[in-house]
Structure formats: structure tokens, C-alpha cells
Amino acid sequence: MIVLTDNQHALAKRKAAQQGISLSEYIRRLVDRDLEEEEAPAQSITALFGLINSGGSNIRNNKQQMIGEAIDKYYADKGL
Numbered sequence: 001m002i003v004l005t006d007n008q009h010a011l012a013k014r015k016a017a018q019q020g021i022s023l024s025e026y027i028r029r030l031v032d033r034d035l036e037e038e039e040a041p042a043q044s045i046t047a048l049f050g051l052i053n054s055g056g057s058n059i060r061n062n063k064q065q066m067i068g069e070a071i072d073k074y075y076a077d078k079g080l
Contacts, residue, residue: 012026
């Protein structure tokens, strides 16, 4: 038996209805999703390095210039 507060029950029931499923199915899916996250092996952040081409931008060296350009564009777009 699972005991929810009245508010949790109402919100979960509404969310299930929005998805066109029963409250029981909604809860099963939440539990499945949570269990899958626990079972998923942790992956190293290094897998992301080298996946994106920055187009030659160098934030470390050009940060102030890039911020200035963004601010200039922001005000130019507003006609200021």
C-alpha cells in the first residue's frame, strides 16, 4: 500500500489524466524511471569533450569581447 497526501494524490491523478493513463500506470512509470536511473552506469564527463565544434571561438581568451558584442547586439536589437 502506498499512502499519498491528499495534495499529492490530486496532483498525480491530474498529471495521469493529462497523459491519458491511470493513476496506477502513472506511478508505475515513475517507479520504473527512478529504478532505471539507479541501474544506469555512471558515465564520465570526458565522453562529451570534442563533440562540439566551437567554430573557433575561444571563450577563455575572448570572454570580455564576446560579452561586449552580446551587449551591443542586445541594445542594437532594441534600437538603442
